[in-house]
Amino acid sequence: MDVIKPELIRNIALTGHGGCGKTTFAEGILYASGVINRLGKVEEGNTVSDYHKDEIEKQLSINSSVMNTLWKGSDGVSRKINIIDTPGFMDFVGEVKSALRVVDTALIIIDAFKGVEVGTEASFMMTNEYENNLIFLINKLDMENADFEKTVADIKDSFGSRVAVVQFPVKTGNDFHEVVDVIRMKLLRFKPDGKGEYTEHDIPDDLKEKANEYHQKFVEVVAEEDEELLNKFFEEGANLTDEELEYGIKMGMRERKLFPVFCISASKNIGTRDVLDFISNYTESPLDKLPEIGHRPNNDDPFEIPPKPDADPALFIFKTVSERNIGELSFFRVYSGKVKAGLDLINEANGKSERLSQLFSMNGKDRKEMSEVVCGDIAAVVKLKDSHTNNTLSSKNFPVVLPEIKFPNPNMTLAIHAKNKGDDDKIATALHSLHEEDPTFLVNFNPETSQTLISGQGEIHLNTILNRMKSKYNFEVEVSNPKIPYRETIRSKVDNIEYKHKKQSGGRGQFGHVLLKLEPLERGKGFEFVNAIVGGVVPGRFIPAVEKGLVEIMSSGVLVGCKVIDVKVTLFDGSYHNVDSDEISFKIAASQAFKKGFKDASPVILEPIYDVEVVFPEEFMGAVSGDISSRRGRIMGMDVYGKLQKITCQIPLSEMNDYSTKLRSLTQGRGYYDRKFSHYEDVPKEVEVKIISEYEKEKAENSN
Ligand SMILES: Nc1nc2c(ncn2[C@@H]2O[C@H](COP(=O)(O)OP(=O)(O)OP(=O)(O)O)[C@@H](O)[C@H]2O)c(=O)[nH]1
Ligand SMILES: [Mg+2]
Known part of the structure; x- marks a missing residue:
């Protein structure tokens, strides 16, 4: 299974609303294809995909997991199917985006009782962005409240006429174990033992009419793909040849003009094999894809990177995780050529060389070493030095940058500080590496409020990161709401502000005397200082001190300790003392004058x-x-x-x-x-x- 031809690879992501059954379905695929010999359950914390401690505790996916298996197509040749199981909870949407960026086909799973949910819509919108082939799976048909027809109507209502039913259940609820396949026009009877095996039968008479209707509708959507097929369809009804149908399905999938709908029970492993057959036979291989449009490192012009196995190598890192006992694991897809263990590539983001020391094919946390990864395949590499999610590594002769994943903006921010003051620096390092693992988690220091801020997709996201921080790095931190970076400014002009700083205490005294004018400036103009002194009443050598005094008071604020913006200050008069005047005195005089004038200038x-x-x-x-x-x-x-x-x-x-x-x-x-x-x-x-x-x-x- 080590080296496989690119045309035999299928890359799929499982997406959908939280709890629709993605992880359970992934487990079913691995069991049906013999990768594992017992079917794990999310509730029991023993699935291949949800292996992290926090996922087991919460019984939901937090990280996307990469798995793979082999499945024979109808030609008898095995395909390698790379599966990325993504989390459905909206806080972890970054994981979904990165998965869809690198797979060719998305499987959106829908709960047969709940129908189309927000997570379903969100998944669909993301598949639009990455133009994935798309398959809908209606899941949990074994539950008593499952409603197949209503869910299909719901999917059509939301996603339009490209939705085409491939299968319908004979019965739902406890008796769900028979499905009518309207492409093959057969009844599939699944064994109830969880292995997902099925036998094919003729469609019983009482279901023939319904099957014909669905078949007709399916062929109509498929025929839309090609004018010739469409004419034939209208002339001869649904009698397209197998070849024509196959061609229409493949093209329809590729062009996103056909979204087939399957019915499954992930937990009973019913329907899984049939979906795998369809993926193997009809969905795009990496070689069927249009070239990626990237660019050269120092030039933004679009540059095509075709999926050629014999070209110079280029790979894209879509996910980084740091695992105990292994260190950092970078997941990547090869987009051009092939890479071997020991190969040196250049990271185009920073120009640094990286050695691909060991390459792995992953199944959850289980690793299997690979000697070579070909164009289109997905694998992991350990211990890259300076490479992270969204980086492209390519050979010296082929400097390219592949399109980045556009992660969503954060929508929740907290201020964080160490319980133990001495830990501040170490915490900064830990936060930085957590960001590298999860680019939707951001860390910033706000010098204005002197707070370290962490931002993410929501409360659960930030809590998950803080728990990870505690368990991995053992730091105690406190969080609070961040201070708001208010600004201060003025609304009216003050023409004549005078301040005399005078101090006489034995020896040399202090003397600085200024007259200022304050005026509001247009929003965004910042600070403008005008020196309008004539005749040296304030000597030139003290002018920079006056300006410095103003800049300092403006950055520390007058009303509530926040930066003052958009003010013009004119220094137009003043006086000095031959012995006592110095820079400090003028700095103090200027800032005090500003403070005084600011309060009279209708501050806001x-x-x-x-x-x-x-x-x-x-x-x-x-x-x-x-x-x-x-x-x-x-x-x-x-x-x-x-x-x-x-x-x-x-x-x-x-x-x-x-x-x-x-x-x-x-x-x-x-x-x-x-x-x-x-x-x-x-x-x-x-x-x-x-x-x-x-x-x-x-x-x-x-x-x-
Ligand atoms: N009855 C029934 N229960 C199912 C089926 N598929 C999944 N479940 C249950 O639904 C719950 C959620 O399943 P998961 O596989 O964790 O769903 P998920 O989509 O991976 O969830 P997230 O990763 O949190 O988005 C679990 O309790 C599963 O046992 C099914 O076909 N039938
Ligand atoms: Mg899951």
Whole structure:
């Protein structure tokens, strides 16, 4: 299984809403294909895919896991199927994006009772972005509340006329073990022992009409692919030859004009084999793909990287994990040529050379060494020195950069500090490596508020990272809501501000005397200093000190200790003393004058405002929009996205701390949002009063 031809590789990702059965289905594939000899269960914590401690504890997937197996096509030749099982919980959407970036086919699994959910829609949108072949699996048909017809209607309603039923169940609930396949026009009877084996039978008379109807509809969608086929379809009904049907299915999958629907029970392993047959026979191999469009390292012009096994090697790293006892594992897909253990490649992001010391094929945590990985295949390599997710490694002769995964913006931020002061530096290093493993987890130091900030996709995401930090690095940390980086500015002009700094205490004294004018500047202009001194009333050698005094007071703020922005200061008069004047005196005079003048210039506090897009099922419209208003949010627009509603709005950052958690609770876990900084805006008076009094209180506490 070590070296396989690229045309025999199939790369698939399992995606869908949380808890729809992805991990269970992956387990079924491995069991049916003989990789494992007992079918693990998520509840028992013994699946191949969910092997991390936190996944076993929570009984859900947090990381995507890479697995692989062999499966024979109808030509009797084995395909290597690389499977990436992704987490469904929206906090871990980055894992889904990176998986879809490198697979050719996505399997979206849908719960037969719950139908299309937010996670289903989100998966679909991501497959649009990466143009994956797409298959829907209706799962949990063994449950009493399963409703196949309703779920199919739901899928068609959400994803349109390209959806085509390939199978329907004879019965659902406890008796679900027979499926009618409307491509082969056979009844498949599955054994109940979990191995997923089935026997083929003729379709019983009472189901023939229904089977014909579905067959007709399926062939119609397939025929859409090709004008000749379509004409034939209308002239001769559903009587396309097997070759024509095969051609139509393959092309339809490739062009995303056909989304076949299968029925399964992942936990009983019913339907799995049939899905694997379809994947082997009809979905794209890496060689069928259009070339990747990357670019040369120092040039952004599009550059094609065709999937050629004999070309110079180039690979793309889509995931990095650090595993106990192994160190860092980098998962990659080869996009050109082939790579061998021991090969040196260049990381085009930093120009550094990397040696591929040991290559592995992975099944969850189990590794098997590989000597060579060909174009299109997915594998892992250990101990790269300076390479991370989103990096391209390629040979010296073939410097290329493959398109990066566009990770979502974070939507929750916390301030973090070590319980033990001495640990600060070590914590910074640990946070950095956690970011390298998970690019949706971000770390920033805000010099303005002197806080280290961690950001991610939500509360569960950040908690997961903090737990990982504790178990891996053994640090105790404390978290709090981040301080808001307010700004201060003025609204009116003050023409004549005078400040004389004078001190006489024995020996040499201090003397600095300035007259300033303050004016508001347009937003974004920052600070402008004008020296309008004539006749040397303030000698030239003290002018830089005046400016320095102003810059310092502006960066530490006047009202609430936040940066002052968009002010023009003109120094137009002053005086000095031959002996007592020095730089310090002028610096003090300037900053005191500024402070005095600032308070008279109608000062205001500005707060950061974020652009926010919220997506949720329409039945929660009232709750979601009411909540936005209660956060001083402004609704800018509303759109409909299938059965989902999207609100575009602006919300002040200070009102967004718990938004991720609140939105989930308001929408039964089905809403999600994205945000990015927009601009600064005046805070309303009543909020300003509150901010000032909190600041004064904190100052008083700190000085005690
Ligand atoms: N009855 C029944 N239960 C199922 C089936 N498939 C999965 N389950 C159960 O549904 C629950 C969730 O299954 P998982 O396989 O963890 O679902 P998942 O999609 O991987 O979940 P996340 O990774 O958290 O998104 C578990 O309790 C499974 O045993 C099925 O076909 N029938
Ligand atoms: Mg899972």
